[in-house]
Amino acid sequence: MPDSAVVRTQRLTRYFGCHAVVRDLDFVVPRGSVVGLLGLNGAGKTTTIRMLLGFLDPTRGTCEVLGTDSRHLTPQTRCRIGHTVEGHFLYPWMRVRECERFGRETHRSWDGSLFERSVRRFGLDAEAKVSWLSRGQRAGVSLASTLAADPELLILDDPALGLDPVSRRALNETIVEFSESGDRTVLLSSHLLDDVERVADRVALMVDGRMLVDTALDEFRGRVAAWVIDGDEDPTREHSMPGLVHCRSLGNRWHVTVADADEKTRQAIEQWNVNAESVEVSFEDAVLAYLSRSRVGHSFYTGAAS
Numbered sequence: 001m002p003d004s005a006v007v008r009t010q011r012l013t014r015y016f017g018c019h020a021v022v023r024d025l026d027f028v029v030p031r032g033s034v035v036g037l038l039g040l041n042g043a044g045k046t047t048t049i050r051m052l053l054g055f056l057d058p059t060r061g062t063c064e065v066l067g068t069d070s071r072h073l074t075p076q077t078r079c080r081i082g083h084t085v086e087g088h089f090l091y092p093w094m095r096v097r098e099c100e101r102f103g104r105e106t107h108r109s110w111d112g113s114l115f116e117r118s119v120r121r122f123g124l125d126a127e128a129k130v131s132w133l134s135r136g137q138r139a140g141v142s143l144a145s146t147l148a149a150d151p152e153l154l155i156l157d158d159p160a161l162g163l164d165p166v167s168r169r170a171l172n173e174t175i176v177e178f179s180e181s182g183d184r185t186v187l188l189s190s191h192l193l194d195d196v197e198r199v200a201d202r203v204a205l206m207v208d209g210r211m212l213v214d215t216a217l218d219e220f221r222g223r224v225a226a227w228v229i230d231g232d233e234d235p236t237r238e239h240s241m242p243g244l245v246h247c248r249s250l251g252n253r254w255h256v257t258v259a260d261a262d263e264k265t266r267q268a269i270e271q272w273n274v275n276a277e278s279v280e281v282s283f284e285d286a287v288l289a290y291l292s293r294s295r296v297g298h299s300f301y302t303g304a305a306s
């Protein structure tokens with residue numbers, strides 16, 4: 001594994017019974033990146049993460065984390081990975097400050113100031129008992145404990161689940177601060193596209209167990225293009241357009257969205273001889289374009305990272 005790859009999967013596949021939920025996944029997480037792992041419910045994100053962490057064996061294919069096959073992660077390698085997959089275990093009778101002391105005494109490498117900063121960001125009282133805390137507040141303590149152990153790789157599976165907007169912002173700030181140094185890596189599974197856009201620099205999009213997109217976030221945004229086109233008739237009935245996601249009527253104008261758009265797409269639209277105005281595509285629009293296109297049965301899996 002080249003030094004720049006913290007996670008690498010090759011043809012990673014997992015069946016449950018006769019149902020393949022992760023299929024031939026070729027996926028790389030470069031060192032220092034923050035990767036947003038996206039996909040509809042049931043796309044296979046958690047199953048992939050469980051295989052990466054060695055909690056679940058692949059049916060076929062391989063996955064390596066920090067240079068080690070995930071099926072044989074040593075305790076030393078595990079210490080370099082922080083995760084909040086099924087909720088970090090917290091003792092309910094401990095006070096928040098006791099969680100910090102417990103972490104300090106049980107981890108070789110521990111950054112108490114990072115713990116305190118994270119806890120403060122989540123607005124938590126250091127004297128509060130874990131059992132008194134709400135789900136969101138417990139998530140804050142859990143994240144603080146995970147980060148203070150100073151992992152090289154942080155894997156977060158839907159960490160914003162149940163968090164209020166203020167705690168979500170705290171989570172985002174914590175991830176950004178954690179990754180700032182450039183040598184720590186984050187794999188973040190989430191349905192919150194705004195949050196992913198704020199913190200991630202790469203996007204990995206899973207559909208039906210496959211990796212549909214695995215690329216830099218800026219590059220991804222540029223892959224989807226949209227135009228507003230004047231006319232009474234749907235322009236895509238007359239002209240074919242590879243990559244067409246949808247063409248929606250806006251009164252006597254049409255909103256045309258195209259995935260995998262490139263210079264040829266732009267030239268093709270110019271040749272339609274219509275009044276076409278290019279419109280901005282947000283990150284959310286780009287994700288939805290790919291998801292809606294895959295939902296209607298087009299086949300455009302791209303495979304490995306670009």
Ligand SMILES: Nc1ncnc2c1ncn2[C@@H]1O[C@H](COP(=O)(O)OP(=O)(O)OP(=O)(O)O)[C@@H](O)[C@H]1O
Binds near residue numbers: 039044045
């Ligand atoms: N232990 C299991 N036994 C059988 N099927 C399972 C098991 N674990 C997961 N699955 C199935 O695998 C598929 C993928 O599940 P997974 O949890 O990986 O999806 P996900 O992308 O994380 O979804 P979500 O966004 O809803 O969390 C689902 O259809 C799920 O029902």
